[in-house]
Amino acid sequence: MTIKVVELFAGVGGFRLGLEQAGGYDVVWSNQWEPSTKAQHANMVYKNRWPDSNHCGENIEDVIENNFDRIPDHDLLVGGFPCQDYSVATTLKNSKGLIGKKGVLWWSIEAILRRKKNKPKYLLLENVDRLLKSPSKQRGRDFAVMLSSLNNLGYAVEWRVINAAEYGMPQRRRRVFFMAYHQDTALYQRLESTVAKEDWLDSDGVFAKAFPIKELTEDMVTGILEKDLVTISNTFNLDKKLSPFQNCGLMINGEFFTTKSYPDYMGPFKTxxxxxxxxxxxxxxxxxxxxxxxxxxxxxxxxxxxxxxxxxxxxxxxxxxxxxxxxxxxxxxxxxxxxxxxxxxxxxxxxxxxxxxxxxxxxxxxxxxxxxxxxxxxxxxxxxxxxxxxxxxxxxALVVEIIEKIGAELYRNITTKTEPVLAQS
Known part of the structure; x- marks a missing residue:
């Protein structure tokens, strides 16, 4: 079984490398475009390493707006999108959803998910961990906007802050990774049927299997997300000092569960x-x-x-x-x-x-x-x-080995739970 992948904000291909090393994945389309430079250096590297790939070096916003059919149907959407201000700017009368500020690339992901008739069944995204607590005057608002928009599109989400060095890799690099499962998947249904959400977070979920943590002992923070993104953008956690979102958590059916986790790794450490x-x-x-x-x-x-x-x-x-x-x-x-x-x-x-x-x-x-x-x-x-x-x-860049481990565990879940994927060409 082969999982078809679209890689956005591809850089020099860290996601692709990790998934290819995990096995079972085929990147059917990728995109990388750096707006601040005339020479697209990352594209040079990408095309040099994968000369026969279906790689696009154009502005993803222009592709979505003017040539959306270039983006093929796929099972898994991946990307390490830039950390920006994710506030919702406006509602368009003739659109089916909400559009954020021009140039804020989260909304490119949202637009692909919203416009695809055959929505990708899984997402794997990466960002700096301050995403969970930004901006400073509405701690956690940006992440709440993302969670609510994914909920509105039929996805459940789990997230984890992973420091590569705490799992034996040679760099202290802390990033937040979050995965989304569409409501049509067995993973979504398993998560929905899990009564004790802490079991998913510390033992049963994809992140828990790929990067083990100690049994959760701290109190779980819960909350209900507004479906209206403008309301969330304007009012979520206004003037609060702390974000409700901890370093691991999940969201399903508009309700989030989050707590503090600690790594549980006993293997070798590289220096x-x-x-x-x-x-x-x-x-x-x-x-x-x-x-x-x-x-x-x-x-x-x-x-x-x-x-x-x-x-x-x-x-x-x-x-x-x-x-x-x-x-x-x-x-x-x-x-x-x-x-x-x-x-x-x-x-x-x-x-x-x-x-x-x-x-x-x-x-x-x-x-x-x-x-x-x-x-x-x-x-x-x-x-x-x-x-x-x-x-x-x-x-x-991200740490390739992290993607490899997550990709291997996701593939194991998909293939052992007879998850439906796109018809193989």
Whole structure:
């Protein structure tokens, strides 16, 4: 049995890699478009790795608006969409649903689900974990809008915040993953029939099987979501200090159940040191000269603690700036810190990784950054793409092994529960 997949906001293909490694999935269409750049570098990587794929490098909003038939029917929709303001902007008189702000790509997902006659039966989406508590004046509103819109389209949802390092992977990267099951699926019906929702969250659900957690002991927070998205956008949790949404939970039939979970992993742990290549294979440009380490505003200064007077010219006032020190160089016997998009380039930075190898300090190479996200070696290598851009890709990417584990467990559930899928071509 093959599960047909559409991959949105594909980047350099992390979702595709994970699902292909899990087995049983076929990406029938993918889309990647970066609005802020003329050169579409991620598309170059994607097409280089999958030259025969049905890949689209155009603005997904334009495709949906003007050429919707290009998006084939599929069983599973996946994507790591940008974290933006998800407030509902308006209701269109001639539309069947609600449209958010232009350029907010959650609404591209919603539009595909709403307009597809044969709706995808499953969704697997990823975002930064602050999604569960944003924006600051309506904690949890953005996620509530998403949950309610999926409920209105006939889906149940479960979510989990997963830190890759807590399950043995070599990077501390915390992201929220959420899966949706259409009401026609056996997974939806199993979830609906589960009386004790905590059983689904800590033992029976897809996330619980793929990434085990300890038995839930904290109180469950519950609530009912408004069906009207404008009402949710305007009133949900207004002026409350805390979001109701914890790091794991589920929603079905408009009711959500959420609580705090803790990982339960006893396997091996990979470290930053495990991903390093031999120093003789590191290009000289990645080694940091002593003059760059100790100079004013250099590496040692930026990584160190600070307690110094500063002046705000715009507001015309003096203040004391304080900042704690960071481990310098980075520890090799633990998982790495989170890769950020500014990881590349020679300029000193507080947040870039620096390791000591054979008595010399250096930055991480693109291949080592790929390994921290469990990508294949040199996945992003391309003659037209710089090392700085390759580092940027990894700052935006997800951890492939997480998708592989979730994909394997989802496939097991689908195939052992005789879930219906699209007719095979």
């Amino acid at each position: 930053l040191g495990d991903v390093l290549i031999d120093s003789k294979d590191v290009p000289e440009e990645f080694f940091i000269p002593d003059t760059e380490i100790n100079k004013p505003k250099g590496w040692k200064y930026l990584k160190g603690s600070k307690n110094e007077p500063r002046y705000n010219k715009a507001l015309n006032y003096y203040y004391t700036y304080t900042e704690g020190s960071m481990i310098f160089p980075d520890a090799l016997d633990n998982a790495s810190r989170t890769i950020i998009t500014g990881e590349g380039g020679k300029s000193p930075s507080r947040f870039k990784h620096v390791v000591e190898q054979d008595g010399r300090l250096r930055r991480l190479t693109p291949m080592e950054l790929e390994r921290l996200n469990t990508f294949p070696d040199n996945h992003t290598q391309h003659e037209a793409i710089s090392d700085t851009k390759r580092a940027f890709f990894m700052g935006n």
